[in-house]
Amino acid sequence: MSTHTVLVTGSGRGIGRAIAVRLARSGWRVYGGVRTDVAAKDLAAESDLITPVKLDLTVPEHLDALDAVLPARLDALVHNAAVAVAGPIETLSRADMHEQFDVNLVGPLALTRAMLPRLRTARGRVVFISSINGRVSFPFTGIYNASKYATEAVADCLRVELRPFGVQVGLVEPGVIDTDPWHRMDQLIDDLEAGLDLGHRTLYAPHFAGERRLIPKLRRNAKPPERVAAAVERQLTRRRMRPRTLVGADARSILGMKVLLSTRGLDAVWARGLGV
Template identity: 85%
Template sequence: MSTRTVLVTGAGRGIGRATAVRLARSGWRVFGGVRTDVAAKELAAESALITPVELDVTVPEHLAALDRELPERLDALVNNAGIAVAGPLETLSRADVHHQFDVNLVGPLALTRALLPRLRRARGRVVFISSVNGRVSFPFTGIYNASKYAVEAVADCLRVELRPFGVQVALLEPGVVDTDPWHEMDQILDELEAGLDPEHRRLYAPHFAGERRLVERIRKGAAPPERVAAAVERQLTRRRVRPRTAVGADARVILGMKTLLPACGLDAVWTRGIGV
């Protein structure tokens, strides 16, 4: 049996790095998308089965260069790269919105399209790392929520369109994961608030105070990125992928609330959560 091959985007840290390392330890030949030389060296040091490749999913030249980097057959693509643009919706610029969708939706879709010939040859699999935010919207992350809702829509469509070719598509929906942004969240909130004009800063001061309290509570229960990596491996190795998999107890609880509560009930939960 030939060695299975996979491209993992956003492999420089967090979920992507944990996924690349786990799959390499299971015998996969891993191509890990990174954006810096430092990340490439650190990732390569994890395993001889990991080959770092320069990949920013928003840069067309990086996508084109994959033709030289990847084998003719690709068993799997893990679309993990992503960012979160946060802040009150009325304060976000058009450039903020475009950047959020470019990284989380447009880039991964362009990458998937570029690799489909390789995936077809292998009857491979595509895993999108979505989020519980792809099913439930939270205050202060409205544009991020919207991008993940869009990822879910694209994955649902691809799952049906690619089925005749034997290419399976799965979504993973983690809750809070112990990655760098959660460790940096206090500073992120401080910078967001400081960057507002005086009137918006006054209007949203209670929201920011509530967000800080909420972040302090929920990051204590953050799941390790290795838990998401394990879920990725299961979707790549089971006979048929699951269309959607919630990862983490918090994700399952929130999705259960989404099912059971009316919209006004969820609104009340978020309002109480940030104390406004």
Template identity: 85%
Template structure:
């Protein structure tokens, strides 16, 4: 029997790289989507079962070229490629928002649609790498949260729409994972604050200070990318995929808090986490009125 085939996007680093290497070690023939020659060379050096393919999910020409780069039979697609746009929502540009959704939602959907004929033929599987941010929204990552919420909605829809064709769809939802962006998070926060205009910098100074403290605590409990890779393999090999697979005790704890606390209670937890307080002035709508 020939090796099972899988395309893993964003395989050049972090979680995607861990997934590609883990599946290759498990005997999969892996096609790893990368954006640089260096990443391609590094993957090739790791395993003979990994074939790098140039792939930026937001570039239509790359999707067209995949038709020649991939085998006729494709058993699985792992939509891992993604980006995170951070900062107070008030300060984000339209370009920031479009980029966030292009990379995390529109691009992966275009890729999935392009590969569905192969996946239908193989009665294959599609895994979307989401996040606990797709279930619970956190301050300072609002647009990223929104893109992951949308990914979850689309996966739920595809799971039913593709059911008659034998194509299974599932999500993997990690908590905090020890990848390169977390190593430079302090620098990123500094850059975000420095890029704000004066008035916004003053308004959000307490938020940024709180984020710096919180990030230091969260980073200590980050899990290795290998944990996500193992969860992906389970999704690809179990008889019936789980609609959602959480990764990490932190993800399970946060989801439990959302289930137990009312919305205002959860708001208070996040506000306390970054050390900000609600305004004390009375609403101009007057007491007892709803906006």
């Protein structure tokens, strides 16, 4: 059985949980970052090879406490924890923007920096769970898109900077994945619209109507989280990591549109999709 070790952030549910469980079943010693005691208990019940660790990437003390939990060498770090701040960019507050980047970019970079001595020792690997949103920007998720674009830029940089140390870096870019937010998306859109002032609700009413028409179509093509977990395992076990791995036919189709269409052409696709 493998004695490889991995830290997976955001392991309490969805994609992160699927990654943690799959790697444990393959013999990895998994340290799964969770934010609540309930999530820790549920995750630990999945396998004796999973050790939950309290980890909110916006809390420096949680990062400091990892020294007492993790082994001296770490074979892999999987950055999965993320949030998605949605809404028309005009309506987003400075606090919204800080939350988006603190969780999706600043926190993962701080964790990477803290883990690099362990990763160098193991000549380990770093996987960032990005998104097709890291290559193509969609309306209503502009700040989330920006955080994923930034994640991809950082991964590209780290891939070269860490190369002399034998630490490989790669991205996994899923399309729509069947996780809890997609099950609640209709209510999330309703709540988002209700939270706007009257002026913005009026201005963006057609956009919200378009989003409501699009959601069922996107949800029908959602892939299970296990598809992402399988892609991560391949990244961690192949001889050389791929810089980027797309997950889902929708992700490949969207990237294909970006390659084939002009910028104005792609803008027109999103506008038609929203009916604006």
